[in-house]
Amino acid sequence: MSSFRPHGPFGPLVPAVTSSEWLKRKPLGYKDAAEKDSSEKDAELCAEESELPEWAKVSKEEYFRYENMFCGYCGSFYDQRQKGQYSVCSRCGAKRDRFATGPLMESHAVLDYGEMKVWMKNIIDEEEGKEKKGDKKMALVDEECPKCKNPRMAFWTQQLRSADEGQTVFYECQKCGYRFNVNTSGRRGFSGAAAVVERLRMIRNIGVFAHVDAGKTSTTERMLLHAGEIGQPGSVDRGTAQMDYLRQEVERGISIRAAATTFKWADYTINLVDTPGHVEFGAEVQRAVRVLDGAVVVIDGTAGVQAQTRTIWKQTDHLPRVIFVNKLDIEGASWETAVGSLSTALPQSISQPVMIQYPLLRLGGGIRGTVDLLTRQGYEYRGEYGEVMSEISVEDKDDLDGVEKARAELLETLAILDEKFAEEYFGRGEMSAASTSSAIRRQSVSRALVPVLFGSAVSNIGIQHLMNSIALYLSNPMEAARDRHHYLPDPLAEGTVIEAFKVIPPSTDPEEEERGNVVYCRILSGNVAAGTRLRNRTREREGEYETASGVYRVKASELHPRKVLLAGDIGVVTGLQNIRSGDILTGVDGEGSMSGACEAIIALRKEDAKASELPGVCFTTFTSNTRDNDERLRIALQRMMLEDPSLDFKVDANTGQFLVWGMGDFHLDLLRDRIETEYQIPAKMGDLRITYREYLSEAFALTSSSPGHDLDLSMRFMMSVGPTRDLPVLEEGEEAGEGAYVNEVDIVDGVDAETTLPEELKAELRELLCDALTMGPLKKSRMAATHVTLSDVVWKAGHDSSGDTAVLKDEVIRMYHCLMRMAKKKGSIMVLEPIVQVTISGPESIRGTLSGAVRSELIRNRRAHVDPVESHDDFTCELVAYVPQSKMKGYAAHVRAATGGRTTLQAVPIGYTEIDLDTLNDELYDDF
Missing domain, CATH: 3.30.70.240 (Alpha-Beta Plaits)
Structure with a gap:
């Protein structure tokens, strides 16, 4: 197996290795005496061996040997008992799988030998009552202070009122004194609360994005291979790719739907979403982006940044990213050109791509290995699938000069972006790999820097380094929530919130029919299990909720049953019928405890989902050969709309044909193909037609006042119609942002509370006006960017309330059509x-x-x-x-x-x- 051992703020990351290989590794933070400054030597001297009990008297050699037995929760060292396959700490009860590689907790790996002694001595002092006034039992962890951005905080415990209630856990910044309670989702014991935080810290929710034919699916296949999920990599050309399992994906060699899978890399859980690269599936990509915390952008080394790459860059600009320059084994590939295009061709962004590797080329061209710029160590990839990474020395003068130049650029960029790194860099000049990696992580998570790596997925070069960078430099769910606190709920908060980014309806298979919709979702907070009651907040209906029948982990096309999905997870929920891709759902049982901030986030995500819906740009006719098949075709189209909201259809009243809208001829042709293969319905597609829209160039208003048929009825309102916003001038480079063509309907009550509209009636009027906006006065096309406002509403029903409601609706529609006729007559509709x-x-x-x-x-x-x-x-x-x-x-x-x-x-x-x-x-x- 590999001898590669990358440096990082969380300690060593390794593929699965034997125990003997693991025990040969030394702690990341260890320094020889010659490397230590005076403060470090003083710290080591203050922890005299004589002051420690027998179990804590550890030599450096023993520390190296038993590194993976150091408890990161409480500081105990090799004082553990065996319980089945687990090692259980005798002091705090924390446990780890004895057969898994890697440390119990990441925090131990950033301590050098002297720091470990001081930490253990503080713990012992507290136990023996020797603690000085004001001292606490504190363990330093890599948790950034929300107030002063100090990268390392301490966590400590406090006993609650009774022993039964256990302990609560605090994080405290030793720089500014800021403190917060970890137990935000209920009281837990010390090890339980820390385990929740640790579980979230080890999760990476990422997507892989690329231009068509940049090698995206090949890259994900190699990631699955090196993670041990598959025995050999699938091939797009041979149709054996794990993540492209639809028949159409196999036949056409492209990704059509977002596929998800979960795998382990070292101690990290990576939830990966493989997104389509074809432009006509942009809506699929947009929905996937909403549930991710990080992105891998694959660049074609033979072409550099391309048109679709720029679209992807804009879509993922709110996420930390890693760039992988692929296909460098192909004749004509140029890493210099590809890297140059990152600076010249990508859209403007706060994120700056910076190389953290240098590619090594063969004499005749083509990549043969890479150099880690943090350590100057070269690597070659050998074995059938590049699973053996051998350390090599770099001897070529041009390569050495290139490595030093690229390393200097990396360090200078970090010194500009990172204040802490700059202080150390200008003070010492030469930087350790650990300090550099920590700075890269800080700037990557804040989206100021994008690490750039090199390789070839097909030739099995550079994939392990890419996976290490995903773990080291992309956000975990807690960091993502802090960075986008207005958009993501705290994963430790009370109340269940999930977002569905993909709904796959059942086919005609009886087993699938019984299971129902397969809903791919991200658990933003709380948890979901079989029996959890969920309310759809996007399609909310008073008092309605559905019950999840099952929850699953996803392995490409396979679903693995689970007892529960927790905050930060990406998985599948079944048993939900009233749902479409992009919907937000909340747990019924925890709604009362949900904070106002969480409610605001839900409202914002609902608006964002609506604004990001892309209307079809063209349409065609679908017909079948029999009346029975017409009904089956209608059901099939309805189910397809659940999966892909950019599809729409209606039945032509004159011809009885199905009019189907989509994002292009390729999109619609795939729809027809899937209907024939998955539903066994012979469907014929007509010629493509264009979807036009209508737009009001100026505003019009009228006031209505009518007593209706009942003298007790009081009704008055003002209606105005006009443009929601100015249209972008596309030919001049102006962009149509999300929601640029969305119609809006507002209903504003009058000042008298007794004559205002009931909320239920408001909802009915909004739906009525939204339906009216689907047909414009000129060409019967849907209106675009049109704002309808019903204001100064006064309404008081008489004896016949249902009849009076009908009168109000008729009057509202009459007024709307009257205003549209006025606009048409004046020539104000385009x-x-x-x-x-x-x-x-x-x-x-x-x-x-x-x-x-x-x-x-x-x-x-x-x-x-x-x-x-x-x-x-x-x-x-x-x-x-x-x-x-x-x-x-x-x-x-x-x-x-x-x-x-x-x-x-x-x-x-x-x-x-x-x-x-x-x-x-x-x-x-x-x-x-």
Whole structure:
């Protein structure tokens, strides 16, 4: 097995090794006497051997030998008893699996020998009553102080009122004195509370993101291999990839749906979500991003940053990230070009990509190994799957110069970003690997820095280093909650909150029908078990809740039953029917104890989910061959909508055909394919049509006052309709942010509380107006970015309350249509068409073709706005155009023919812009 032992703030991270190999390792923080400064020597002298009991008298050699038997909870050293497969600490009761590799707790690994003696002496002093006034039993851990950002805090215990109640655990900053109680979710004993915090600290919820064909799925397959989850890596080309298990994914060689899996790496639990790379599944990616705490961005070493990479960078900008430059074994790959594109081609961000490795190349090209810039140690990857990492010396002068230059850049960047690191760096110059790794972690978690690593997934190079970096440099759920406290509830808080990021409806298989929907979700706080009652807060209905029938851990396509899913976990819940992807659910039993801050987070996440929903940009007809199959097709489409909210459908009242909306022809073609294979329904898809929208360019208002049919009825309100916001000018580079085209409905009560609308009636009126906004007055297309306000409402029902409610609804709709007629008459309604950003990249040799024939075709025949051709780097050029979706038919084939197949084309839907009515009518006439 590997002899690789990376340095980090949490101690050694290793793949599974034998016990004999493990016992040969020495503590991370240990320094020889020559390396210690005077303060460290003084600290060691103050813990005299004579002051310690027999069990604590440990030589340095014994400390090395029994490193993994040091209890990180209370400081006891090798005073343990065996209980089955566990070693149990005799002092505090903490336990660890004897057959697992790695330490009991990460905190011990950052102590050098002298620090360990001082820590144990403090514990002993307290037990024997020798503690000085003001001292506490404190164990230093890598927990950042929320107040002063001190990276290491102490935890200590306090006895509660009675022995039965146990102890409570505090974290206290010894720098500023800030203290907080760990037991925020109920009173636990010391070891139990610390175990909860420790479990969360060892979780990484990550996603893997990449442009199509950058090697994303191959990378995840190698990660599963080295984690021991699979015996050999699957292949995208052979259709054996573990994470691509849909038949369509196997046949087409791409990821279509977000797949999740859980595995162990050293002592860390990694919940991994493998996301689609194709642009038409952007909504799938967006929903996955919402439940993650970190991201791995895979870059194609032969192409660098591409159009879809920039989209991914924007989607993940709120997360700590690690970059993996892949495919460096392929002829023509250039790590310098790929790294250069990170600086020049990625969207503006607070995150700065910085190399923490240097790639070593073979004489003829292609990567053969890497150098760890923290230690200057070189590594080669041998064995059938690169499982043996051998330490090598770097002898080539060019490589040595490159390593020193890259290391200097890393250290200088850290000195600029990290104040603590700067003090040590400018004071000493040469930095230890542990200090450098700690600084990288601090800046990575704060999103100021993005570590960059190198390798080749197919050639099994660099994967173990990537996994170590995931564990060392990406956030755990507690850090993520602190960094995004307005968006993520504290995982230690009371009350259960979960978010569903994927709903897979059952197929026609009887076993799947019985199990029902498979809901992939993130447990944001609390826990979920079979029998937990959950309320859907996104589709809330008064008094309604559902009961989870089962909870599972996910291993790609396999579900493994669990007793409970805890805060920070990603898993599957079954038994829920009233649910769609992106919904927020809360536990019914803990709603009373949920804090106001948590309620605010739930409301914000609901709004964010609604704003991020992407409406379909095109539609087509679906038909079946019999009336019975029509009903089966309707059920299949309804189930598909649960899984993918970017799909929508309705039945045409005149023809009886199903009109289905989606994000593109590829998206809709896959839908038809899945209906045929999973539901055995022969479905025929018609020609693609474009989804237009309508937009109000100015506001209109009217006041209604009607007594209705009952003299006791009092009803008055003012209605206004207008634009929610100005439309972005896409051709000038303005971005359509989330919710740019979302319609809004507001109902504002009058001042008299006795004549205000009941909340139930308000909800009915909102639904009524939202339905009305689905059909505009010009082309019967859905309205976009339109705001309807019902204000100064006065309503007092008479004797016939149900009849009066109907009168109010009729009057509201009458007023809405009246306002729309006014806007149409004044010419204030515009028709919008979907726009696609087309990026064409190729070698500098085809610059003339791009500037000439390709650009001319776009302007003359495609109604496109085209930017000048620019150099992407020293080797490639790039053309960006904004093309109406209606003009994209056959364009990819045209570009391939014009450039001899030497380009890559990326088309991303980016929003809507106005189309002239005459042009629209001409194109609609040509279609028919």
